[in-house]
Amino acid sequence: MKTEPIREAYSFVCLRCGHAWEGEYEIRHVRDADGRWCAEYHVTGGLRVPSPLTDNACRVCAGRTIRVLRPGRVVSARPRLR
Numbered sequence: 787m788k789t790e791p792i793r794e795a796y797s798f799v800c801l802r803c804g805h806a807w808e809g810e811y812e813i814r815h816v817r818d819a820d821g822r823w824c825a826e827y828h829v830t831g832g833l834r835v836p837s838p839l840t841d842n843a844c845r846v847c848a849g850r851t852i853r854v855l856r857p858g859r860v861v862s863a864r865p866r867l868r
Contacts, residue, residue, distance in 0.1 A: 802844065803847040
């Protein structure tokens with residue numbers, strides 16, 4: 787059994803190098819092989835990807851310490867210059 791997919795957008799910032807980006811995902815709630823509900827994340831084109839909330843890496847430095855923000859926050863997420 788599947789539910790209707792929902793769309794969610796997030797802003798991300800790498801706490802290692804300061805790179806910031808946004809992503810939009812279609813989230814589908816489905817039952818796994820054991821009958822438990824789980825969320826599947828898909829990007830444009832239907833490609834299934836790991837959850838960007840728990841398994842994300844920076845495209846610039848491959849850092850894995852990522853802060854997740856609400857959508858539209860990339861500009862405010864830039865690190866301050868000293």
